Amino acid sequence: MKKFDQYIQIYGLVIIAFSYISVLNSNKHDSNLVKISETGACIKHILPKYYATANQGKSEKDLDYKQLRINFGNYSDYEFQQYIGKGASGHAYLGLQKSTKNKVVIKTFKSLRWSSIKREIVFMQIVQGHDLISPLVDVIKNNNIVSLVYNRYIVFPTSQLIKTMTDNGNKLFLYQTLKALDYVHSKGVIHGDIKPGNIIANPNKKLFKLIDWGLSMYYVPGRPKNPSVGTKSYQSPEILLRYQYYDYQIDVYAVGFMFSQMIFKENNPFKGTKKLGKEKIQYIHRIARVFGTEGLKEVAKKMNSNFDFNDFPDYQPVNLNKFINSSNQQYCQSEALDLLQKMMHYDAKKRITPKDALKHQYFDSIRHQFE
Numbered sequence: 001m002k003k004f005d006q007y008i009q010i011y012g013l014v015i016i017a018f019s020y021i022s023v024l025n026s027n028k029h030d031s032n033l034v035k036i037s038e039t040g041a042c043i044k045h046i047l048p049k050y051y052a053t054a055n056q057g058k059s060e061k062d063l064d065y066k067q068l069r070i071n072f073g074n075y076s077d078y079e080f081q082q083y084i085g086k087g088a089s090g091h092a093y094l095g096l097q098k099s100t101k102n103k104v105v106i107k108t109f110k111s112l113r114w115s116s117i118k119r120e121i122v123f124m125q126i127v128q129g130h131d132l133i134s135p136l137v138d139v140i141k142n143n144n145i146v147s148l149v150y151n152r153y154i155v156f157p158t159s160q161l162i163k164t165m166t167d168n169g170n171k172l173f174l175y176q177t178l179k180a181l182d183y184v185h186s187k188g189v190i191h192g193d194i195k196p197g198n199i200i201a202n203p204n205k206k207l208f209k210l211i212d213w214g215l216s217m218y219y220v221p222g223r224p225k226n227p228s229v230g231t232k233s234y235q236s237p238e239i240l241l242r243y244q245y246y247d248y249q250i251d252v253y254a255v256g257f258m259f260s261q262m263i264f265k266e267n268n269p270f271k272g273t274k275k276l277g278k279e280k281i282q283y284i285h286r287i288a289r290v291f292g293t294e295g296l297k298e299v300a301k302k303m304n305s306n307f308d309f310n311d312f313p314d315y316q317p318v319n320l321n322k323f324i325n326s327s328n329q330q331y332c333q334s335e336a337l338d339l340l341q342k343m344m345h346y347d348a349k350k351r352i353t354p355k356d357a358l359k360h361q362y363f364d365s366i367r368h369q370f371e
């Protein structure tokens with residue numbers, strides 16, 4: 001039996017190797033359906049359209065962020081000035097670097113969880129150097145408290161900002177989010193926690209940065225990942241169905257959800273109701289009530305999900321036009337709804353990629369500002 005398992009594993013690896021080759025040789029991605037055998041079950045794994053091979057050639061050791069050795073900076077060179085708030089991992093402060101007079105933000109980790117500290121540093125370092133990404137300045141340690149130091153930007157609370165942005169503001173915001181994501185994905189990295197709180201923006205200066213690498217991951221074909229990632233409302237169907245072979249496209253779904261908040265405002269189709277219960281299932285219902293049960297079942301089947309549809313209602317897909325009223329119609333033109341549907345497609349494989357979304361008609365009026 002053991003021999004047989006080994007054979008299956010090797011067979012799986014050979015298929016992955018072939019799929020790499022077929023990615024390099026063809027543009028027809030639908031042919032890249034790969035079957036990976038794992039603990040006896042057959043899981044259909046489909047490669048993403050772009051950047052499937054970004055981490056090719058890296059060994060498990062290369063991919064292990066716990067191997068990082070940190071060079072700590074000079075703790076006494078920083079002054080903690082003002083407490084900003086509490087996050088999932090620790091506390092954030094406004095600060096000052098004494099030697100340079102640079103204004104910084106200092107993010108402290110409340111406990112010495114080296115794996116999450118190293119995770120954030122490693123992924124931050126991979127993606128830094130891009131305009132739309134807030135750079136890491138230093139890592140400091142005092143007794144048992146480790147802090148990451150970032151350049152400080154004057155920002156506006158994004159969760160409030162997206163409720164009040166104009167149509168033009170929505171476009172600028174979304175375009176830059178997608179542009180940053182295309183870059184992140186090109187580095188073989190899934191951000192993993194896209195939401196307004198992890199995007200900093202200043203509406204006056206048109207400044208925009210993507211932050212928070214605390215849940216980021218490498219994408220490697222066939223390498224299973226923990227589906228407990230992201231923030232509830234922003235979680236994609238594949239995450240909610242606990243699929244382990246998800247890819248970059250979970251980030252696009254999260255952007256799509258944010259987009260729905262930006263255009264529908266108060267009349268959001270994915271509004272939760274207490275009636276659906278508090279648990280994770282509520283979030284699946286919220287999606288299915290809009291896009292229908294049939295499509296969800298199809299995608300669940302493709303992923304070999306054991307989600308129990310027995311007591312699940314047979315929701316019919318709803319036309320998004322139903323959610324337009326005179327308060328939100330100026331944001332909900334047909335191009336917006338078309339792009340939104342493409343970003344929230346049940347099937348990650350058919351969901352539009354950041355690279356392709358940047359070419360969507362919705363951005364025709366603002367694209368020249370970035371070229």
Ligand SMILES: Nc1ncnc2c1ncn2[C@@H]1O[C@H](COP(=O)(O)OP(=O)(O)OP(=O)(O)O)[C@@H](O)[C@H]1O
Pocket residue numbers: 084086087088089090091092105107134150151152153154155197198200211212213214
């Ligand atoms: N470079 C920066 N300039 C200004 N403000 C920043 C900067 N980086 C982070 N912040 C602020 O600090 C907050 C926390 O940052 P971050 O998201 O990295 O930490 P977190 O502990 O993961 O928080 P959360 O759990 O809320 O996501 C951000 O929401 C943002 O308001």
Ligand SMILES: *[C@@H]1O[C@H](CO)[C@@H](O)[C@H](O)[C@H]1NC(C)=O
Pocket residue numbers: 074075076077078098099
């Ligand atoms: C650390 O920073 C403090 C304050 O700027 C400075 O006085 C000190 O010389 C620095 N130490 C080192 C080793 O650079």
Ligand SMILES: *[C@@H]1O[C@H](CO)[C@@H](O)[C@H](O)[C@H]1NC(C)=O
Pocket residue numbers: 266267325326327328
């Ligand atoms: C649009 O719908 C939202 C939510 O149902 C409501 O709060 C708002 O008043 C509506 N606007 C108009 C003009 O009907």
Ligand SMILES: [Mg+2]
Pocket residue numbers: 087197198212
């Ligand atoms: Mg955050």
